[in-house]
Structures are given as structure tokens and as C-alpha cells.
Amino acid sequence: DTAVSQTPKYLVTQMGNDKSIKCEQNLGHDTMYWYKQDSKKFLKIMFSYNNKELIINETVPNRFSPKSPDKAHLNLHINSLELGDSAVYFCASSQEGRVTGELFFGEGSRLTVL
Amino acid sequence: QQPVQSPQAVILREGEDAVINCSSSKALYSVHWYRQKHGEAPVFLMILLKGGEQKGHEKISASFNEKKQQSSLYLTASQLSYSGTYFCGTERGGGFKTIFGAGTRLFVKA
Numbered sequence: 001d002t003a004v005s006q007t008p009k010y011l012v013t014q015m016g017n018d019k020s021i022k023c024e025q026n027l028g029h030d031t032m033y034w035y036k037q038d039s040k041k042f043l044k045i046m047f048s049y050n051n052k053e054l055i056i057n058e059t060v061p062n063r064f065s066p067k068s069p070d071k072a073h074l075n076l077h078i079n080s081l082e083l084g085d086s087a088v089y090f091c092a093s094s095q096e097g098r099v100t101g102e103l104f105f106g107e108g109s110r111l112t113v114l
Numbered sequence: 115q116q117p118v119q120s121p122q123a124v125i126l127r128e129g130e131d132a133v134i135n136c137s138s139s140k141a142l143y144s145v146h147w148y149r150q151k152h153g154e155a156p157v158f159l160m161i162l163l164k165g166g167e168q169k170g171h172e173k174i175s176a177s178f179n180e181k182k183q184q185s186s187l188y189l190t191a192s193q194l195s196y197s198g199t200y201f202c203g204t205e206r207g208g209g210f211k212t213i214f215g216a217g218t219r220l221f222v223k224a
Contacts, residue, residue: 031210041217043156043201048210055210090155096209103146103203103212105155 003027006091006106013081014114020077021109023091031055032074033103034066035090043090049074050096078111086113115140117204119215126222131190134218136202138183143207145178145185150217151198159200160187192222 004025011019025032034046048056052068063079074091091106117138124132136145144163148156162178162185178185189196199219203212 041150041199043214043217045211045213050210058211100144100146100205100209100212102158102161103148103156104158107155 001026004091004093004104004106006089006109008109009107010110010112012112012114015081015083017081018077018079019081019111020075021089021091021111023074023076023106025072025091025093025104025106027093027095027104029093029095029104030071031094031096031100032068032071033092033094034074034076035092035105037088037090037108039087047074047076081111081113083113086111116213117202117215119200119202119218121218122216123219124221126192126196126220128192128194128222128224130192130222131188132192132220134187134189134200134202134220136185136187136204136215138204140183140204140206142178142180142183142204144205145176146203146205146212147174147176147185147187148201148203148214149196149198150201156201189220192220194222194224196220197222 006023031050037043046060047066049068065077068074088108092103095101120135147159150156175188199217201214203214
């Protein structure tokens with residue numbers, strides 16, 4: 001049973017298109033995240049959601065719109081894709097307390113914008 | 115705000131030891147360590163909390179100097195399976211936001 005699963009694993013698309021990535025966790029965690037890892041391997045936080053509510057938005061362009069229909073799901077929709085959006089997008093979940101617990105990452109979704 | 119990791123890369127022979135450092139210019143509440151193998155997701159190794167509490171891996175140890183906002187990860191008697199990129203992640207309190215360093219690439223050769 002995969003704890004955090006993302007689909008699709010690979011996306012190849014043209015500039016200007018719109019794409020979505022879906023994420024689901026079966027760990028019962030109340031917090032989910034999107035991280036972006038670029039070609040230099042920098043792992044940068046984009047969004048945090050706690051019980052479906054947006055908690056952190058790290059100055060991500062508004063072309064990126066996350067949505068959490070329930071606390072087990074967090075999706076990411078990207079409009080008007082640009083070359084610089086090419087990266088691996090990781091979904092993660094954790095059980096929040098006074099400090100973030102262990103982050104469980106999904107396998108990643110590799111987005112290539114041509 | 116991003117923590118600084120050093121060294122950027124390390125090459126070891128099997129059985130050798132390594133230390134990876136992580137420092138921040140801001141006061142920290144916790145430090146996390148993760149390992150990422152090529153083409154895979156980062157995997158949790160350890161968390162160190164302000165006040166000395168630690169949770170994580172049995173074979174890997176770490177320290178957290180709260181006053182200096184520094185943490186070190188100690189890899190002893192390295193194995194081939196230790197190869198990968200090690201990331202430290204820092205939190206300033208309040209949760210929901212772990213900021214990762216640029217990573218340290220570790221290569222262990224036979």
C-alpha cells in the first residue's frame with residue numbers, strides 16, 4: 001500500500017498549456033504539502049495545507065492553484081505553463097504537532113515543458 | 115532563510131566516516147535530515163528538536179546546537195547504500211514549513 005501516491009509520474013507538455021497533478025495519502029495525516037525540486041536539486045516548499053485549509057503559500061505565482069477536497073487529497077493545477085516550471089513536483093504529508101513531524105513524500109511527478 | 119549545508123559533495127570508501135553540517139542564520143526549533151537517492155523521493159532519517167529530543171534512524175546519529183543554530187549528521191562505517199543526496203530541513207517553530215538546504219551529495223565506493 002503506497003502511503004503517498006501522485007499521478008501522473010511524468011508529464012510532457014507545451015508552453016502555455018494547463019496541467020494537473022493529483023496526490024492522495026492514506027496515512028491519516030492532517031497536513032499535506034507541495035514541494036518543487038528543480039534541475040539543481042533544490043527542494044523548495046510551495047504550499048502547506050492543514051485539514052483542507054491553506055496554511056503556507058510561499059510566494060508561488062498564481063498560475064499555480066492547489067486544491068484540497070479533503071484532508072487525504074491535495075491536487076495542483078498549473079495554468080499557462082512556462083519553461084521554468086519544468087521540475088519534479090513532490091507531494092508530502094505529515095502529522096503536525098508543535099513541530100512538523102516526519103515528512104512522507106510521494107514518488108514525484110516530473111513535469112517537462114517544451 | 116535557507117539553511118547552508120557543507121560540504122557540497124563527499125566521496126568515501128566503504129567503511130569510512132563522514133560528517134555533514136547544516137547551519138542557519140535564524141533561531142531554529144527543529145532540524146530534519148533526509149536522504150534522497152537518484153530518481154527517488156527524499157526519505158526521512160532523523161528529527162532533532164529544541165531541548166534535545168531526537169527521533170529517527172538507529173544507525174545514523176546527529177547533533178543539534180541550538181545556540182549556534184547548527185546541526186551535524188554523522189555517518190559512521192559508511193556502506194554503499196549510504197550513497198545519495200542528504201538534505202537538512204529547518205523549522206523556526208509553528209510547524210507547516212520545513213525549509214531545505216541545497217543538499218550534500220555523498221558517494222560511497224567499494
